[in-house]
Amino acid sequence: xxxxxxxxxxxxxxxxxxxxxxxxxxxxxxxxxxxxxxxxxxxxxxxxxxxxxxxxxxxxxxxxxxxxxxxxxxxxxxxxxxxxxxxxxxxxxxxxxxxxxxxxxxxxxxxxxxxxxxx
Amino acid sequence: xxxxxxxxxxxxxxxxxxxxxxxxxxxxxxxxxxxxxxxxxxxxxxxxxxxxxxxxxxxxxxxxxxxxxxxxxxxxxxxxxxxxxxxxxxxxxxxxxxxxxxxxxxxxxxxxxxxxxxxxxxxxxxxxxxxxxx
Amino acid sequence: xxxxxxxxxxxxxxxxxxxxxxxxxxxxxxxxxxxxxxxxxxxxxxxxxxxxxxxxxxxxxxxxxxxxxxxxxxxxxxxxxxxxxxxxxxxxxxxxxxxx
Numbered sequence: 509x510x511x512x513x514x515x516x517x518x519x520x521x522x523x524x525x526x527x528x529x530x531x532x533x534x535x536x537x538x539x540x541x542x543x544x545x546x547x548x549x550x551x552x553x554x555x556x557x558x559x560x561x562x563x564x565x566x567x568x569x570x571x572x573x574x575x576x577x578x579x580x581x582x583x584x585x586x587x588x589x590x591x592x593x594x595x596x597x598x599x600x601x602x603x604x605x606x607x608x609x610x611x612x613x614x615x616x617x618x619x620x621x622x623x624x625x626x627x
Numbered sequence: 628x629x630x631x632x633x634x635x636x637x638x639x640x641x642x643x644x645x646x647x648x649x650x651x652x653x654x655x656x657x658x659x660x661x662x663x664x665x666x667x668x669x670x671x672x673x674x675x676x677x678x679x680x681x682x683x684x685x686x687x688x689x690x691x692x693x694x695x696x697x698x699x700x701x702x703x704x705x706x707x708x709x710x711x712x713x714x715x716x717x718x719x720x721x722x723x724x725x726x727x728x729x730x731x732x733x734x735x736x737x738x739x740x741x742x743x744x745x746x747x748x749x750x751x752x753x754x755x756x757x758x759x760x761x
Numbered sequence: 762x763x764x765x766x767x768x769x770x771x772x773x774x775x776x777x778x779x780x781x782x783x784x785x786x787x788x789x790x791x792x793x794x795x796x797x798x799x800x801x802x803x804x805x806x807x808x809x810x811x812x813x814x815x816x817x818x819x820x821x822x823x824x825x826x827x828x829x830x831x832x833x834x835x836x837x838x839x840x841x842x843x844x845x846x847x848x849x850x851x852x853x854x855x856x857x858x859x860x861x
């Protein structure tokens with residue numbers, strides 16, 4: 509089944525990005541297609557390569573990027589939400605791209621389900 | 628019966644048109660969710676989708692009349708709800724139980740809304756293809 | 762329809778609101794801080810236990826474990842699932858409403 513995912517929170521304050529990551533991983537393991545993971549609100553901070561968590565903690569920015577590389581997963585950071593929060597091409601993490609909100613609506617239109625993770 | 632109606636309605640619509648419902652449960656200004664949901668609603672309108680916007684719980688405060696944000700130096704985005712009609716987004720629902728619990732009435736809102744019960748809103752939700760909450 | 766609740770019933774009204782809009786035959790998955798509603802012996806237990814008769818309730822095992830709640834403390838009638846089970850619910854039950 510084709511699934512779309514929306515992540516509304518960043519990688520630190522809330523568990524939303526962790527939950528979304530584990531969900532997407534399980535979906536891919538089960539052979540589902542994840543059409544796109546769209547990052548909105550503070551979720552755009554998942555694509556900030558300047559974030560530097562402590563070395564004994566999970567690094568979701570890198571985990572998402574690695575998953576994108578391994579599974580050809582489309583990780584899209586909302587441009588309007590990203591500009592507000594200082595995420596741009598200059599500090600965009602590998603595996604992510606910046607695009608418009610239309611990419612979320614398109615993902616929702618072409619997926620059979622959209623799952624929202626947030627606060 | 629509700630299912631049969633849904634199927635009939637679906638047959639009449641273009642196959643590229645999906646039913647989107649935006650569920651607003653949060654008050655404005657204290658957090659950014661209400662404003663950024665509105666941005667999603669406007670974009671969805673541009674894709675010619677079947678869009679509904681639901682206001683329940685504290686979300687009903689988003690469309691309260693008389694918002695004046697000058698002293699908090701934030702953008703008053705409540706007039707934008709009136710612009711939704713221009714994007715053919717006319718299905719605005721307010722949940723009666725949430726509205727009444729907060730001492731509000733239909734005339735307190737900046738836009739005309741359809742007031743529905745929690746049970747009716749649940750039925751509307753179940754008819755959607757995509758439900759987005761902020 | 763699948764309802765997702767990720768907030769503790771002691772902090773937010775998400776579960777309360779969800780239970781006010783869930784229809785017979787719908788499924789509810791409790792995850793993140795939502796899992797506290799799945800525990801026996803709390804002030805919300807009776808309400809949640811009553812809901813298991815009408816709706817299908819699930820709780821995410823990894824979030825239970827992270828918060829120190831063994832599965833024998835989970836209310837009878839709530840099924841413990843892993844992330845794979847979460848995916849199955851989305852695929853089989855959808856559409857999905859997140860009670861954020």
